[in-house]
Amino acid sequence: MTPAARLAAAAQVLDEVLAGAPAERTLTNWARGARYAGSKDRAAVRDLVYDALRRRRSLGWAGGAETGRGLMLGALRLAGTDPATLMTGEGHALSPPTAAEVGRPIAEAPRAVRLDWPDWLLPRLDASLGAGADPGALALTARAPVTLRANLRKVTRDQAQAALAAEEIETQADPEVHTALHVTRGASKVAASQAYLTGLVELQDASSQAAVLRLPLRAGVRVLDYCAGGGGKTLAMGSLAPLDLVAHDADPRRMTDLPPRAARAGLTVALDTDPARKAPFDLVLVDAPCSGSGTWRRTPDAKWRLTSGRLDDLVRLQDTILDAAAPLVVPAGHLAYSTCSILAEECDDRIAAFRQRHTGWQVVDRFFVPPGDAGDGFFQSVLRRDEVLTIR
């Protein structure tokens, strides 16, 4: 495909996504129908679509409309490319821009447009990040890094890095997070690499890794991962110490990948639909369902789908889950609450509300990072349950 044809294909996919279709599925359907598209074409169209979704408002502003065509036109203009060079109307190319498709200077756009952020959510961004609001939102308009976690149960990080390099996957060690390796070349080879298939490394964002490293984990402790999903945190915890690990999720199908991933990592994890039977636990981790606002550069259509009603529902669910998980913690044990959100109402506010509803819990650790070059936005709070004193 020519660059012009890729642009036209991306505009077509974007029109469907803007009408409400999920981005990933729409791209898969397009690729199925486009037999002429090779793997490089598919990757290029995917990048165009995701880049445009991350910057939907600013590109729409510069392109004159929030349509597939408008976003592609805006992308060309903001990249400093003359649209007439790719929108020629020849072959599969988009037709040339019309006089009506005027671009507006981005410097004149309202702040939420420049930040590629939903209007209704702007006050909440400011309340959550303060002076960090603009850099935080702008970080979500760029591509996310590909980061691996060295499985310390099997290798040191240096050994993992060398094993990856032998398979032409170049990485850079994260200076702060001692398990993290950022992929700088060969990211598309990771999933089929021996290093990955033999459990030396797992894909995991550096902020999630940093949060797990702060948990009170030592050999022999009983740990419940209450919202385990595919087990990203379960496996990260298990790689740090030999633990008695139980994984639970309200939707057990979400844990389908966990047993094969645990086997690769050399870990034993018990899956349980009713963890209360196995309570109490020394540590219960609630990695709660959330807006995902700290990770929106990975799932940019979610940024535009979130509504205030949906956010209220999530907050209620977060409270319900914390209330259900807390009684499973042993006296003097720990309850950890985490989200990949940057919105205070899903983070600190939930901990404050929990402590209003329940006495006898102390915050012993707080971790918050906004999205940035090294990792996604992430929040974690660790609470310790007061020891129950029995008076004889």
Ligand SMILES: C[S@@+](CC[C@H](N)C(=O)[O-])C[C@H]1O[C@@H](n2cnc3c(N)ncnc32)[C@H](O)[C@@H]1O
């Ligand atoms: C943020 S995801 C978990 C991600 C996972 N911990 C990881 O690191 O890969 C949240 C999970 O919470 C689960 N969930 C939703 N409601 C729940 C509830 N009431 N109790 C337990 N899990 C719940 C969802 O099915 C989802 O898998």
